[in-house]
Amino acid sequence: MAQQKFKVKVSKKYNPAERVALGTEIIDFIIDRSKAGKDKKGNDFPAYTSDYAKSFDFKLAGKNKDKVNLTLSGEMLNALTVLSHTPGEITIGIPKDDDFNNAKAEGNIKGTYGQKKPIKGKKRDFMGISRSDLKDITGKYPTKKGSSTNNELLQTLLATEASREIADQFLNVEDLENDL
């Protein structure tokens, strides 16, 4: 299956750290919007099929058939990442080598869900952001840096960088020796 990604046009005045922070906020927005049941245009996702709602995994995950949120394990939405960025453009999507989540995303975006042909009326295209929503996010990243906006922007940039370093060092998941 193809890699699932999209590009966002932004001001060329943003530096690399700002583009990464912006991209991270766009991803946060997409995840929150999807969990609220809305696609990239702000429309409601179509309802689950009754077969899916009766499936073992659906019940195991404690899902509600009336709440379509593209979340079973959380793996697909959380696979979204800033793939690359250049002055004026940010590319967001799922890494090319992540076959599992690219397949899940493609199924939702095209409405195919592992079938050869799309299931009519079941497309759930979450991969993108509307102009108005993007404007709301970039509004927090002014290109003209006045002193009143500097502190909040600086906190956001530092939090973005710090979180990467801390998370990568933070947690060890391995079997400890019994005597520890």
Next chain:
Amino acid sequence: MTYRNAKTIDKQITKSMNKAVGDAVRRGVNTEYVEELRDRVVERTQLGIGVDPETGNSVKLPPLSSNYKEMRQGKARWYTDKNGKRVKVTKAQDKTGQFVKKPTLANTTTPAKSNLTATGQLLKALTVVKVRLQGGVAFFIRVKDQRGRGLFGYPASVGNKELVKLLAAKGRTFLGFTKSQKNQIRREIRQIIIKFLR
């Protein structure tokens, strides 16, 4: 902590931010949060998703063998004869009706589902350990090295530590975070830091 924009940020601000970030992480990243992370590993595995040990990518756990599925369905069972040979007994062959029976599976699995769950004891054995180190604390998620009971109530032949290695050798790695889960952790830590900075 170093920042890529370090040259453009005043040293005093950097120092106070480092302290604030450290305080934020210490307050927000606690045992309860790590226990939630452990639960996510369990839930992900129960949904049949493992971790590729090379790439960290999410992977569907390999399907169960047909023989093992039959055993979980109560259609057949295996034993080792006096010559050490593995012998299969089907339901039709079981004249007593007591040997080939349906095992009691955990309610988080089904006979055909590949999610590293039979009785459920392995995933239940995941535990959070907090260790005090010089300069701070570290959290570990480990598997208690106990010996569970098999499908029919008999003690398992290996402990959990060995079982994790055997499963990994068969392409069923679950003990770890996928890249998706690590992305989620990074975002949550970012939100914790922003929340405490403001």
